[in-house]
Amino acid sequence: MILQSENLMKRYGAVVAVAGLSLHVPRGSIYGFLGRNGAGKTTTIRMLMGIIKPEAGTIRIFDRERQRIGREEKQRIGYVSQEQFFYPWMTCRYIGRFVSGFYPTWEAQEYDRLLHTLDLPPDRKISALSGGMRLKLALALALAHRPELLILDEPTAGLDPLSRREFLDMIKQQAEQEQHTTFFSSHIIDEVERLADHIGIIEKGKLCFEGELSALRQSVKRVRIPAPAALLPEPNEQPAEAAPAPDYNRLFAENGLRILQTRADANGREWMLYAEPAAWPALDLPEAQIEAPTLEDIFIAFTKT
Amino acid sequence: MIAPIFIEKEFRQHRTAFLLLSGFLLLSYFSILAANLLRSEAQVAQEQLRGFIMIFAPIAALILGELLIRKEYGTKTQIFLEALPLTRWRLVQTKFLLGLALLAAMLLPACAITFALAFGRQQMDARFAAILLSRIGVFSLCWYAFFFITNFLGRYRFPLYIFIGMGIVIITEMTQIDLARFGPIALVNETFAFERENFPARELLESLLLSLVFTAAGFALALVREGSVAALVAEKMSHREKVFFAMTLLCFVLVGTYVDAKKPKPPFELAGDISLTEGDATVKILLAEPASLEPGQRLCRDLVDELNAVKDWLALEKLPALNLIERRDLDPDQHEKGALDKSEGLLWRTNFSHPQWEKPKFVEKVIHDLLADYSNGRAWLEGNHWILDGFALAWSMRQHDSLAAQLWQRALVGTRDETELPDVQQWMLLSSRLGDDIASAVGWSALQALEAVYGRPQLQQFLRRTLAAKPPKDLRVLWQGRNARSHNALAEIFGLDAAAFHQLWAEKLQAAAQQYAPAIKTIPRVQLRLEQISLSEKTRRLEYRVTLGDTAARGETWVKFMYGKLERLAMYKSKQELQRHLRKYDSAAAVELPETYDLGSRLYCGVEIYNEALGCHLSAGWQILEIK
Numbered sequence: 001m002i003l004q005s006e007n008l009m010k011r012y013g014a015v016v017a018v019a020g021l022s023l024h025v026p027r028g029s030i031y032g033f034l035g036r037n038g039a040g041k042t043t044t045i046r047m048l049m050g051i052i053k054p055e056a057g058t059i060r061i062f063d064r065e066r067q068r069i070g071r072e073e074k075q076r077i078g079y080v081s082q083e084q085f086f087y088p089w090m091t092c093r094y095i096g097r098f099v100s101g102f103y104p105t106w107e108a109q110e111y112d113r114l115l116h117t118l119d120l121p122p123d124r125k126i127s128a129l130s131g132g133m134r135l136k137l138a139l140a141l142a143l144a145h146r147p148e149l150l151i152l153d154e155p156t157a158g159l160d161p162l163s164r165r166e167f168l169d170m171i172k173q174q175a176e177q178e179q180h181t182t183f184f185s186s187h188i189i190d191e192v193e194r195l196a197d198h199i200g201i202i203e204k205g206k207l208c209f210e211g212e213l214s215a216l217r218q219s220v221k222r223v224r225i226p227a228p229a230a231l232l233p234e235p236n237e238q239p240a241e242a243a244p245a246p247d248y249n250r251l252f253a254e255n256g257l258r259i260l261q262t263r264a265d266a267n268g269r270e271w272m273l274y275a276e277p278a279a280w281p282a283l284d285l286p287e288a289q290i291e292a293p294t295l296e297d298i299f300i301a302f303t304k305t
Numbered sequence: 306m307i308a309p310i311f312i313e314k315e316f317r318q319h320r321t322a323f324l325l326l327s328g329f330l331l332l333s334y335f336s337i338l339a340a341n342l343l344r345s346e347a348q349v350a351q352e353q354l355r356g357f358i359m360i361f362a363p364i365a366a367l368i369l370g371e372l373l374i375r376k377e378y379g380t381k382t383q384i385f386l387e388a389l390p391l392t393r394w395r396l397v398q399t400k401f402l403l404g405l406a407l408l409a410a411m412l413l414p415a416c417a418i419t420f421a422l423a424f425g426r427q428q429m430d431a432r433f434a435a436i437l438l439s440r441i442g443v444f445s446l447c448w449y450a451f452f453f454i455t456n457f458l459g460r461y462r463f464p465l466y467i468f469i470g471m472g473i474v475i476i477t478e479m480t481q482i483d484l485a486r487f488g489p490i491a492l493v494n495e496t497f498a499f500e501r502e503n504f505p506a507r508e509l510l511e512s513l514l515l516s517l518v519f520t521a522a523g524f525a526l527a528l529v530r531e532g533s534v535a536a537l538v539a540e541k542m543s544h545r546e547k548v549f550f551a552m553t554l555l556c557f558v559l560v561g562t563y564v565d566a567k568k569p570k571p572p573f574e575l576a577g578d579i580s581l582t583e584g585d586a587t588v589k590i591l592l593a594e595p596a597s598l599e600p601g602q603r604l605c606r607d608l609v610d611e612l613n614a615v616k617d618w619l620a621l622e623k624l625p626a627l628n629l630i631e632r633r634d635l636d637p638d639q640h641e642k643g644a645l646d647k648s649e650g651l652l653w654r655t656n657f658s659h660p661q662w663e664k665p666k667f668v669e670k671v672i673h674d675l676l677a678d679y680s681n682g683r684a685w686l687e688g689n690h691w692i693l694d695g696f697a698l699a700w701s702m703r704q705h706d707s708l709a710a711q712l713w714q715r716a717l718v719g720t721r722d723e724t725e726l727p728d729v730q731q732w733m734l735l736s737s738r739l740g741d742d743i744a745s746a747v748g749w750s751a752l753q754a755l756e757a758v759y760g761r762p763q764l765q766q767f768l769r770r771t772l773a774a775k776p777p778k779d780l781r782v783l784w785q786g787r788n789a790r791s792h793n794a795l796a797e798i799f800g801l802d803a804a805a806f807h808q809l810w811a812e813k814l815q816a817a818a819q820q821y822a823p824a825i826k827t828i829p830r831v832q833l834r835l836e837q838i839s840l841s842e843k844t845r846r847l848e849y850r851v852t853l854g855d856t857a858a859r860g861e862t863w864v865k866f867m868y869g870k871l872e873r874l875a876m877y878k879s880k881q882e883l884q885r886h887l888r889k890y891d892s893a894a895a896v897e898l899p900e901t902y903d904l905g906s907r908l909y910c911g912v913e914i915y916n917e918a919l920g921c922h923l924s925a926g927w928q929i930l931e932i933k
Contacts, residue, residue: 049388051387051388051531052531053531071390071391071392072390074389074390075390079388081384081385081388083384084385085380085381085382085383085385086382086385087314087318087380087382087385088380089318094317097310098310098311099389100310101309101310101311102310102389102390102391103390
């Protein structure tokens, strides 16, 4: 693991922004940190970047355990924040020169190459750059010192679909080329789907799921039981005159399936269930329709649990 | 060790501002040097340096704080810096030290020049130089540390500056604490240029401690809660906050003025030759010569009686002391009022020993002044001024019923050229046009009209309400002062609106006009004509001519032309401040004034002629003349 956290906690007054978060980011992976707005993604990233100090928990990064990320660790991380607060009077060239003073491994040639690749005019002032161009500049600044870990906080927020697609492609290309680890947060499902091979889902400051994306797809299924067999009695409801329906909830629990979400309609009832991939073949439900949900459905199921 | 690139970035970002500031400081210092050369009594070089440091060190500290700290947090670029491999502590520390170094560098040239000048001419040794540098250094450090912390207060810094300023004013004005004896202010006091032997240890220590506290507080503010506090206050003020601070400031000002107004002023101390206190009245007289003792004593007795009488009649609460200075250089009809801003009491200068000095005219002035002072100036305001003028005259003439005819004639002269009765709400304009004597008579006639119809008791009630109300010296005057206004008092006491009051007054004047018509015909209409004589392209001389209409002057008539140059934007000059040009009346002759005037100058001028029949001056031609 290049980055791990154990029980990270951060509170803002009465609000617990991050409540015992334990992350595991494998080296060389593209880790998608997925969560709704206000779930605690940015707070987590700010702790990982050492911008704020966790109240509890530890961070293990580059094989070193830390309560707070220091200057040395930061010099090995490339960071693109959600919003760019560059000096408007600086040019693209100068800001590179400025940032280079903080990174011993900065490569001026690499920075020039990135500017060229990203189509950024070196002598243009930052105040004259569009939002998308500033984001690209942030990426160039983050990559020019060849970081081992690239952290991006909702990098495509505010970009149009085409720019977003280009940016994501760039990230993927860089990750493949440079073999660095990429950790990015987002609330956009298809972004994570497109880019990530590992995923962590955060909700209310806690991690609901963490693992490979492929494993997640294999672990979560939608199970639908058509009516009337699926009509389980509601708590105060008398069962129908017909033969009592099976207790599916108990059945799922006995088979090691965790119910993420359930809902019923006139046509039947469906469940979103999570289980180890190996548990699914053992499930014997001939009346059930089992299908693979979209990542969006999985995400919603996890966050509404 | 902070990356040198960070310091380079600061210079690159603010180089123009740094250069301008340095240039401004140097220019300011040279201006002080230049101004000193023009002074009749040149200051020593160290004293000039003191003046420079006192004013410009704080200014430079303020600007540097704004540039290095406020600008960073105001544009949120510190968020970008915090993401770099750079601790917040190091960021703040670098800015603090950089600013301090810049401040020292900017002030150093002035110090170096001063020392160079001083070494050449005055006694200046290494010890003295060290003392001066320690004073300057710690003084500047203290200011820099102060602005260091305030710039981290973001949007709250300006309200803080205002409240601190007000606090200093309050402490200075309302307490005995002398702030100039403490801390950094004491380092640049009057001993700055002259104390050569002893380091001001106490003041240096106080200032250093203060600097340390400010610096520590500044760092705390920058670093507390991960810098989120500084980031939060760096944002612009919300509308609600602006309203809150505006209201708080207003409350402070109101409370301050209220407290200040409540502070009793000390009585004016006149080391008079004669002093008499009886009842509530105190009169003190300073004689010009011992020969004035007897008339002075008589006058003192009379004035005490007058003051006590008016106090009883108007039911005044308290009387200010009357201080009188005899001035034999004044004309018998010239009475000068002295200004007592910081003391209680009235001060007048007059030539009471002169055989032609008239006591009633002086009493009129004193009563006028007394009531204006008593009412905190409310009786002087437009709307009530006619009552003040009329009553002062009435009071001074109350024991001279035989002069009633003369007063009616004055009032008729004052209103003869009007198509309708004067608007009492524009009394100042009328008064300046007619002159004090005629205007007072016009006011007197209105009071006579009221008394004739409604009787003395009701008039007394009216006068007590309008002249003798003592309004509070704070905002309560806005609603409590309402009752004292003449139109309200006329309505509530007499049941008269403006039209009815004018009707009543007009009837009385008409009756007087019928009675005194023959006498009025003999009163001349004074006219003044002015002409500008060109002496050169830009210089003029003034010539005036006075005519008395178609009425022949009786006997010797003396014309008093009064004039004075007006300052820019001024619209008026009191008669005390005007020059007088006195000559015998000659309708054929134009009189040239001795002075010359530049183009664009403005003069306030008019003419007065004493009329025996009326027993007062006729005033005419008051105007503002622009030299063209």
